[in-house]
Amino acid sequence: MTLAIHWFRRDLRLTDNTALNAAVAAREQVVPVYILSTWKGVHRWTGAPRQQFLVDSLTSLSAGLAAAGGRLLIRQGDAVAELEALVAETGADAIYANRDPDPFGRAVETRLFQAAKRLGVELHLLKDAALHERSEVLTGSQTPFRVFTPFSRAWAKLDKPLPGTAVTRLKTPANLRSLPLPTLATWGLEPDGSEILEAGEKAAQARLERFVENAVFSYVEKRDLPAAEGTSRLSQDLRFGLLSIRKIYARLQERSQSLNETQARSLQVYINELCWREFYFQVLWHKPEVLEVEYSEDYRGMPWKNDPAAFERWCAGQTGFPIVDAGMRQLRQTGFMHNRVRMITAMFLTKDMHLDWRMGEQWFMQRLLDGEIASNNGGWQWSSGTGTDAAPYFRIQNPWTQGLRFDAAGEYIKRWVPELKAVPAPRLHQPPSPGMRLVRDYPLPMLDHAQERDIALKKYKLHLESSRSVKTL
Numbered sequence: 001m002t003l004a005i006h007w008f009r010r011d012l013r014l015t016d017n018t019a020l021n022a023a024v025a026a027r028e029q030v031v032p033v034y035i036l037s038t039w040k041g042v043h044r045w046t047g048a049p050r051q052q053f054l055v056d057s058l059t060s061l062s063a064g065l066a067a068a069g070g071r072l073l074i075r076q077g078d079a080v081a082e083l084e085a086l087v088a089e090t091g092a093d094a095i096y097a098n099r100d101p102d103p104f105g106r107a108v109e110t111r112l113f114q115a116a117k118r119l120g121v122e123l124h125l126l127k128d129a130a131l132h133e134r135s136e137v138l139t140g141s142q143t144p145f146r147v148f149t150p151f152s153r154a155w156a157k158l159d160k161p162l163p164g165t166a167v168t169r170l171k172t173p174a175n176l177r178s179l180p181l182p183t184l185a186t187w188g189l190e191p192d193g194s195e196i197l198e199a200g201e202k203a204a205q206a207r208l209e210r211f212v213e214n215a216v217f218s219y220v221e222k223r224d225l226p227a228a229e230g231t232s233r234l235s236q237d238l239r240f241g242l243l244s245i246r247k248i249y250a251r252l253q254e255r256s257q258s259l260n261e262t263q264a265r266s267l268q269v270y271i272n273e274l275c276w277r278e279f280y281f282q283v284l285w286h287k288p289e290v291l292e293v294e295y296s297e298d299y300r301g302m303p304w305k306n307d308p309a310a311f312e313r314w315c316a317g318q319t320g321f322p323i324v325d326a327g328m329r330q331l332r333q334t335g336f337m338h339n340r341v342r343m344i345t346a347m348f349l350t351k352d353m354h355l356d357w358r359m360g361e362q363w364f365m366q367r368l369l370d371g372e373i374a375s376n377n378g379g380w381q382w383s384s385g386t387g388t389d390a391a392p393y394f395r396i397q398n399p400w401t402q403g404l405r406f407d408a409a410g411e412y413i414k415r416w417v418p419e420l421k422a423v424p425a426p427r428l429h430q431p432p433s434p435g436m437r438l439v440r441d442y443p444l445p446m447l448d449h450a451q452e453r454d455i456a457l458k459k460y461k462l463h464l465e466s467s468r469s470v471k472t473l
């Protein structure tokens, strides 16, 4: 009886799973395993909402595997050590896994490569999380792109991989040791009352179908309106691999037949968003140091304010800026924040409050169901003007006018900041008269946007000039 291990990582599905399909095709029996991390308590980049989504996804995957005749093993510890132990226990002669795009996953893969060599087993690490990864999209001179638009043009020209089939039958040997499915307590966490989306492959497929059947055609019109729920809500599904990116792309291609101009444009704009995800994957692949320092060398070493009390107010959605507070509270209660509002809140933290983007990056990673190291870092660096944006620091959004432009009726604000329900919409989008609260229980704005904007502009300009003058010395 030939036997392989499939190591589940961020690919928690049976449909169109590259490495799982390869393992099932190559060996008579497959041992599917998920290896839990061992941290307890507070983690810099993880928190209860996303771990709960992981727990729910594993529960659903386990049921799916059982229905196909297999069994999901749960282990905990160092992934390489656990896989080595599993090879010894089962006599497997091959390990299959899908590649991870972030540097932490990559480091484990390097160690696993050495271990597999030592053990004399085959190791198959396959591309799965992206349509195009690593150095597949390069400039004419074979260097990585630094700016999104030319990257997206080159990306669009490449042939896209097609989706594979679903695993419907697999055999796992009996009597292998497994931990029970995890709960939040596995990591020393407690439920925090977040109302999170349904996890699992079926729920993700239903979200995809809902979106491609209709909403994709009004994406352009609605994607910037946080109250409209006009986006796909697939980010956590891509993060955990409940859906394959190939399947999403193929569904969009199917829908691209006989469209009018508006519909075709909407679909194209949506595909462009999927491309942003791969752009940030490749940024992180080529420049893993962005997790520590600014992407643009000119902004490294910039002074940031130290104000823990102000940071707390931002996290709690108590800044006195309704659109900012609505976003921060949506994040706290659901593990999600609309993209437009992510930009508004991130710019507010870095350019109005002058706090370090790394603090916001960390808070988002702890709260977001879709917390994706590459996209989150890219979004934070873009918003703070230190990243890949072609028009960097002087792009400073005004939270009052952003609120008016994208939530004119105040529907989104009132949904997440219920104490403002009775306030007429126009008043939600302008600074209240000095000392006058909008309502008794809602704080006064914690700062004056115009003033802080000027301070930010001076700070960035000064830093930029001094970095450039150092370079020319």
Ligand SMILES: Cc1cc2nc3c(=O)[nH]c(=O)nc-3n(C[C@H](O)[C@H](O)[C@H](O)COP(=O)(O)OP(=O)(O)OC[C@H]3O[C@@H](n4cnc5c(N)ncnc54)[C@H](O)[C@@H]3O)c2cc1C
Pocket (backbone or CB within 6 Å): 223, 231, 232, 233, 234, 235, 236, 238, 239, 273, 274, 275, 276, 277, 278, 280, 337, 338, 339, 340, 342, 343, 346, 364, 368, 370, 371, 372, 373, 375, 376, 377, 378, 379, 380, 383
């Ligand atoms: C400060 C900041 C932090 C962010 N952090 C994350 C994160 O941790 N994880 C994450 O997936 N996205 C992140 N984004 C990007 C974006 O906000 C989310 O992908 C989007 O809101 C998810 O909702 P959706 O699936 O309905 O998006 P849709 O508008 O339906 O987009 C479809 C898909 O395209 C991808 N996508 C869209 N916009 C972006 C983008 N700007 N960058 C990268 N991928 C994108 C996502 O996979 C998304 O699911 C961040 C953006 C900012 C400004």
